[in-house]
Amino acid sequence: MTRPRVAVWKFASCDGCQLTLLDREDDLLAVADAVDLVYFLEASSAPDDGGDFDLSLVEGSVTTPADVARIAEIRRRSRSLITIGACATAGGIQALRNFGDVRELMSIVYATPAFLDVLATATPISDHVAVDFELRGCPIDGTQLVEVISASLAGRRPVIASHSVCVECKLAGNPCVLVASATPCLGPVTHAGCGALCPGYNRGCYGCFGPSDSATTGPLTEVLRATGLDDAAIARLFATFNAWAPGFREVAVAAPGGEQR
Amino acid sequence: MTHKARGGRLVGTEALARVEGEGAMYVEIDGDEVRDVRLDIYEPPRFYEGFLRGRAWSEPPDITARICGICPVAYQMSACAAIEDAFGVDAGDPIRRLRRLLYAGEWIESHTLHIHFLHAPDFFGVDSGIELAAIDRPAVERALELKKLGNRIVERIGGRAIHPVNIRVGGFHRLPTRREIAETREDMARATDLAEAVVDWVSRFDFPDFETTHELVAVQDPAGYPVLGDRIVSDRGLDIAVGDFDDHVVETHVPHSTALHAHLVERGEYLVGPLARYSLASAALAPRAAAAARAAGLGTRCRNPFRSIVVRAVETLHACEIALDVVEDYIEPPAAHAVVEPRAGVGHGVTEAPRGLLYHRYAFDAEGTITDVSIVPPTSQNQAAIEHDLWHFVEDNLDLGDDELRRSAEVTIRNHDPCISCATHFLDLTVVRS
Ligand code: SF4
Ligand code: SF4
Numbered sequence: 193m194t195r196p197r198v199a200v201w202k203f204a205s206c207d208g209c210q211l212t213l214l215d216r217e218d219d220l221l222a223v224a225d226a227v228d229l230v231y232f233l234e235a236s237s238a239p240d241d242g243g244d245f246d247l248s249l250v251e252g253s254v255t256t257p258a259d260v261a262r263i264a265e266i267r268r269r270s271r272s273l274i275t276i277g278a279c280a281t282a283g284g285i286q287a288l289r290n291f292g293d294v295r296e297l298m299s300i301v302y303a304t305p306a307f308l309d310v311l312a313t314a315t316p317i318s319d320h321v322a323v324d325f326e327l328r329g330c331p332i333d334g335t336q337l338v339e340v341i342s343a344s345l346a347g348r349r350p351v352i353a354s355h356s357v358c359v360e361c362k363l364a365g366n367p368c369v370l371v372a373s374a375t376p377c378l379g380p381v382t383h384a385g386c387g388a389l390c391p392g393y394n395r396g397c398y399g400c401f402g403p404s405d406s407a408t409t410g411p412l413t414e415v416l417r418a419t420g421l422d423d424a425a426i427a428r429l430f431a432t433f434n435a436w437a438p439g440f441r442e443v444a445v446a447a448p449g450g451e452q453r
Numbered sequence: 454m455t456h457k458a459r460g461g462r463l464v465g466t467e468a469l470a471r472v473e474g475e476g477a478m479y480v481e482i483d484g485d486e487v488r489d490v491r492l493d494i495y496e497p498p499r500f501y502e503g504f505l506r507g508r509a510w511s512e513p514p515d516i517t518a519r520i521c522g523i524c525p526v527a528y529q530m531s532a533c534a535a536i537e538d539a540f541g542v543d544a545g546d547p548i549r550r551l552r553r554l555l556y557a558g559e560w561i562e563s564h565t566l567h568i569h570f571l572h573a574p575d576f577f578g579v580d581s582g583i584e585l586a587a588i589d590r591p592a593v594e595r596a597l598e599l600k601k602l603g604n605r606i607v608e609r610i611g612g613r614a615i616h617p618v619n620i621r622v623g624g625f626h627r628l629p630t631r632r633e634i635a636e637t638r639e640d641m642a643r644a645t646d647l648a649e650a651v652v653d654w655v656s657r658f659d660f661p662d663f664e665t666t667h668e669l670v671a672v673q674d675p676a677g678y679p680v681l682g683d684r685i686v687s688d689r690g691l692d693i694a695v696g697d698f699d700d701h702v703v704e705t706h707v708p709h710s711t712a713l714h715a716h717l718v719e720r721g722e723y724l725v726g727p728l729a730r731y732s733l734a735s736a737a738l739a740p741r742a743a744a745a746a747r748a749a750g751l752g753t754r755c756r757n758p759f760r761s762i763v764v765r766a767v768e769t770l771h772a773c774e775i776a777l778d779v780v781e782d783y784i785e786p787p788a789a790h791a792v793v794e795p796r797a798g799v800g801h802g803v804t805e806a807p808r809g810l811l812y813h814r815y816a817f818d819a820e821g822t823i824t825d826v827s828i829v830p831p832t833s834q835n836q837a838a839i840e841h842d843l844w845h846f847v848e849d850n851l852d853l854g855d856d857e858l859r860r861s862a863e864v865t866i867r868n869h870d871p872c873i874s875c876a877t878h879f880l881d882l883t884v885v886r887s
Binding site: 204205206207208209210211212214215217218220221224229232235236237238255284285286288289314330331386389390392393394395398400425428432433 | 500525600
């Protein structure tokens, strides 16, 4: 039997989500036996052979003119395309440029911005091509990654909970940091997947898995105000790795660091 | 790919593999003269230094971690060092010991990944660590176990292996439990044995004779082998306080790279990373690492970038011993973090990322809002030196065919474990011959 052809692609990102695959130490050799990892530049110097893929895993957001053409070609050659992580699914932290003026950011970091060929925006993959499944997280969770790969190759829908971190916290039996110590926490509006990690470390959730499916930020901003945060601080809390995701975007837009916004 | 260009020969790779991030290499040869060597970095920039302006003092550890998924702890540690410097905060020795433990976890995980999955395939003539498993499965299984043990430190102390959540300015959000310390002790007792076997394994590879001529620069660590500290030293007499970094290092923007090139003022190209740390501080290695280095044939210094794989293995063993030391003599800090009171000012911080010295500088207003940021990662500092080494390597090996030349040149680059995601806040080899 021929093994399914799987490719891993990178756009603007930190490599953390694809590293999640290499960090599955107990599964890695089994995964490599079960699928043919035909293209995975971080781990292999085997060149793109020009063939089609049963599954493409895509990390990172679209930030250059060349990216736009590349993602269209990857889509054309992939039976299934799954985005991995906040960059690919929501634009990532680099999407903060979408709120302001990219030229100003360029001039802060680079002496000769004219050398750069970048788009004014950092956008999720789904803004450019059809995506079969979006896996959340900055970074993604390894167990969820193995589940989406298995489900995709078996032709079934992955079993990934869509409730909030708040629910995971209750399941884990954590005391609520918002109630117990008035610690600002985005758990009520953040997508599950991490197992309520931050509250287990005495801190509030900072939303790295992005908005949960039913997120309504209005009531939470009231609660956050009651913990003593001002509007700018609340906006900043939403303006990180999923700032451009609908649900967080509306609050994030008021964040400082972009007086030009 | 091999192109004929301008009546000559152009050999190149469209995208360098087994490095972090995106880049390419370009070599142009005219007869027996090398015309141009470039490490093209086309990883799109993400503008961290721009959007950090206007944010709160508490945010850089979580935000800058996302510059690199392979070494997030390094970003968190250099950020904390710089911000604490600005506010006059002393985190205290027990917190510093826990930081060394966390950092040891990242060194073990990152070095083990690079040794086995990014670098060793070059010595076996295969494309990947997975193909390597078909030739030497026990070595790859050992690597996976060791990497996992390193990751488990970061998970226990930091919350998760990639972008740990438990790090804050002043220390941690919560201290490790006695059980987490005890489990780490068991893990590291096993890890030291595995790491010792890795040093022996890599020491048997074939290494070409090649010496880099660059000045070697590292953090000077009062506790021994370079990890944390506030002075920067070199093998040619550089000895400066971290606060003077900006006066001694200039960054320039070149057309072929989205990573800025760094040079030492009036001294030129330099190299940070394992070769620099080892050559400056091999006398400070933990006992088993020192013995393994001797058995592997390393002298007190090492200037051969191909042997950097042996140095990384020795450093991995050293990190296991340091971790073991911290957990065996665990001193519980009086509090999870020091008290932090923001004030106006500028702070500088350096720590040793697995790939070398990582510098952060932040300026704050009186409320602790960030007004200016500068981050200089190891790969930016090494890029000019890597290009220079590549130039000499090509010059010495002009008789090689294009394919062989391309392959060896790629190895010359991977010797330095360039992290392109970091450097662009890099790689495609193209060789043109005429
Ligand atoms: S989502 Fe986060 S972890 Fe994943 S690539 Fe983007 S920045 Fe890195
Ligand atoms: S609790 Fe929130 S911020 Fe923390 S890991 Fe989970 S989703 Fe991310």
